[in-house]
Amino acid sequence: MKTYLPQIERRILVRPNQTYGILNYDLDNAYPQRMLELVAGSPTAKDCWNKRTKFIAGNGFEAAGLGKQIINTNGLTIAKLLKALATDKALFTGFGIHVNYNANFKISSVNYVKFEDIRMGDTDCPETADKFAIYNDWGRKTWKNIMRSKITFLDKYDPDAAVIQQQVTAAGGWEHYKGQLLYFNPEVDDYPLIEADSVWEDFETEAGIKIFNNREVTTGFLPSTMLFMQARREEADNSKPDADEFAGINTPSQMEQDLGAFQGVKSAQKIIVIEYEDENSKPEFKAYPIQNNDKLFETTERSVESRIIKGFSVPKELINAEKSSGLSNGSEKKQAIIEFNDNTAADRADLAETLAEVFSHFYADINSANNWAIKPVPAIAADDNPGIKAGNAINTLLASTIPAKNKIAALVYAYGFKQNEAEAMCS
Known part of the structure; x- marks a missing residue:
């Protein structure tokens, strides 16, 4: 028996593209590019992405001096590689690393590859099966058509010497060998969705609100008007x-x-x-x-922002600079940092394990302790003391003998509480 749910649609469709020998990343083969544009237009989504990147990259490696090690002829350091990989991991949940070998079958160089530039080879095509296609304009922003000649195909990562030799022979020798690609993908033989794919429509909504507000300003907030006239003068x-x-x-x-x-x-x-x-x-x-757009958009903006934050699984204390009241609570932010460190621990572990695997085959020993652990963001809330002092001052205020209306006024205007909150505290 088959079950059909018409109201549920797949977020992306993967189809073979015989022209380029790849599997399309959605129907237009530009799902990552579209998501990047949507995130760029949404301030909340961009902030959430940056926060996830910061926590996944953590506070650098535990091993002292490891981040300064240079891993290719272009001067790329491991610290920069970590930041780039964390950026892709935070949004796309995956990343790509290009490696090349020397004649001793040791990795001689390591390079970062943008996740949005990677496409899987068509498994039904013998020439591109178990390969990955690298191209920097799948979204056709620069060129109208994709140029097949500029697509680079890399073999799948496998450090086995016999496999490397077979790949080198197939390429026509070491001078033609392009290396391998380690494609970290949480899905199995499929493309991953972005971290907050369930709310990407809210990215577009927030960007639309921003554009609407800009249009209102540039037109001087003039009301919508119809002009009736017999003929133009x-x-x-x-x-x-x-x-x-x-x-x-x-x-x-x-x-x-x-x-x-x-x-x-x-x-x-x-x-x-x-x-x-x-x-x-x-x-x-x-x-x-017309409808009262101010109130309507204000309500919509708040709900959209809340859903985007939830979609990225970021604690709201790390995104919303404005609290529900004017009293800054350092302990809440500290607890949010601890919670988010715990939520992103698996991502840091993925990066650490992958880097340990790759550099175990590096031609030089750059981490003699073999410690690739990434330090989490320190949970130090700088405003702990101010929060405690403000709390003590409020307690002193409430315990004083001044009239209740004076207490309420102080709570509202000095500490930023709402009127009903201040009245409840003084009742």
Whole structure:
């Protein structure tokens, strides 16, 4: 028996792409690129991504001096590699490491590869099976078409000497060998979703609110208005010789120019003059009522922000700079840091284990202690003492003999409590 749930759709669809010999990352093969653009347009999502990156990278390696070790001819250090891998792990839940070998079958160089540039080879294509395609413009932002000649295929990571020799022979010798790619992917033979894929629609919503607010400001918060008139006083001349070449780009009429100049934050106090010959040709402006966008957007913005924070599994104390009251509670932030360190411990362990595996085959011993553990972010809340002092001051205030209305006023204006909260405390 088959069960069909029409209301549930897969977040991404993986299909073979015979043209390039890869598996498409969603129908347009640009799921990571789309998610990057959505996150870039959402301040809350960007902040959550940065917070996850910070906690996954932690406070560096426990082994002293390990982060300064250079691992390729371009001067890449292990500390920089850790930060780059943590950035991808925080959003995409995976990462990529390119390694190359010397004739002794030891890793001679290690490089970081952007996760969004990696595509899996088509398992049904003998030429690209067990390989990964690397290309820096799958989303077609730079070029209209993907150039097959610029796609680099790398073999899957396997440090076994026999496997490496077979790959070198197939490539035509060491001078043509391009190395291997370690593709860390939490999924099995599938592409992963981003960390907060369940709320990516909220990224778009928050970005839309931001654009709407900007449009309101640039138009001087003018109300939506309809203009009724018999005919324009001056028609624009769009009968130029090059009109066909610039189709869709018409010269505005004088009326349109005047109305355009009337809008905007720098033109809000200007006066527009409209001439008409008689009462019948007098233009009429009519504002039409719309919903109260301020309240509507304020409520939507709060709920969207809350869902994005929950989608990234980041404690809200680490994202929201403004507390529900003006009293800063250092112990809450400290507890949030401890909690988030615990939540990201598995991610740090994944990075540590992967780096230990890769550099166990490195041509030089750069970590003699073989300690690849990553230190978590220290749970030191700098505002512990101010919070304690403020708490003591409030207790002293409440225990004093001054009138209740004075206590309430102090709690509201000095400590930032809400009116009902202050009244409840003084009841």
